[in-house]
Amino acid sequence: MKKTIGIDMDGVLANIEAQWLNWYERDYGVKLGHEVFIGVKESDAFPDKEAVKKFVYSPGFFRTIPVMEGAVAAVKKLAEDFEIYIVSAAMEFPLSLFEKREWLAEHFPFISWKNIIFCGDKSVVNTDYLIDDHCKNLDYCKGMPIMFTAGHNTNHTHHTRVNNWQEVLVLMEEEKYQSEALSVK
Numbered sequence: 001m002k003k004t005i006g007i008d009m010d011g012v013l014a015n016i017e018a019q020w021l022n023w024y025e026r027d028y029g030v031k032l033g034h035e036v037f038i039g040v041k042e043s044d045a046f047p048d049k050e051a052v053k054k055f056v057y058s059p060g061f062f063r064t065i066p067v068m069e070g071a072v073a074a075v076k077k078l079a080e081d082f083e084i085y086i087v088s089a090a091m092e093f094p095l096s097l098f099e100k101r102e103w104l105a106e107h108f109p110f111i112s113w114k115n116i117i118f119c120g121d122k123s124v125v126n127t128d129y130l131i132d133d134h135c136k137n138l139d140y141c142k143g144m145p146i147m148f149t150a151g152h153n154t155n156h157t158h159h160t161r162v163n164n165w166q167e168v169l170v171l172m173e174e175e176k177y178q179s180e181a182l183s184v185k
Contacts, residue, residue: 002083003083004085004128004143005083005085005127005128005129005130006122006143007084007086007087007131008087008131008133009090010133011134011150012132013067013071013108014067014103015069017034017150017151018034019064019065019066020042024046028048032045041152042151045151056096058095059095061096063099063102065103067107068165070164070166072107074166074168075108078168078169079110079111082129085116086111087117087122087125088100088116088117088119089121097118101116122137122141126143128143129143129144129146130144131148132146133147133148135153135156146160146162146168146171148162149161149162149163149164
C-alpha cells in the first residue's frame, strides 16, 4: 500500500505570492518584489493593508494563479510511489472553491476528483506527509509535516523545510528508501 502525501495549493502548487504582486501592480500601479513577504503575514506585505482581502474575494483571482515552478512534473513523479491528495482550505473564500477546482483540472488533470480535499480545517486530514506553507496546518499534521518555503514562514524553524519542488523530490526519495529499509528488517 502506498504512503499518502497531502499537498496544499496556495503557496505550494500555486504561486500565490506572484499572483498578489501581479494584481497589486495591476490595481495600484506599484511594482513590488517578493521581499515584501519576508517575515510578515501576506496581508501585512502591502502598503494597502486591505489589498489581499480585496483580491481573495475577487472573481478570477484563484483561477488565474501561476503554477509554482516544477510543481506539475514533481507531483507526477511523486504519484508513481505515493498516493497524492490535494488539500486546500477552500471554504473561507466563496469564489475559491469553484476556481480552485477549475485550476486543478487545467494544471493537474491527472489528479482524480477523489483525491481533492477542500476543507476549512486541515487538522482532520490524516496523510503520512503534509506539504504546506502554513504552520497553522503543519502544527496539527498527524503525519510528517513538511514546510514549503514562503516569505511569511521564513522565521519558522520547527518543521522540515523544502525550498522548491526539486527539494521535495529529494526528500521524498529519501523517505521512500528509509521506509523500504525499515520494511525489510
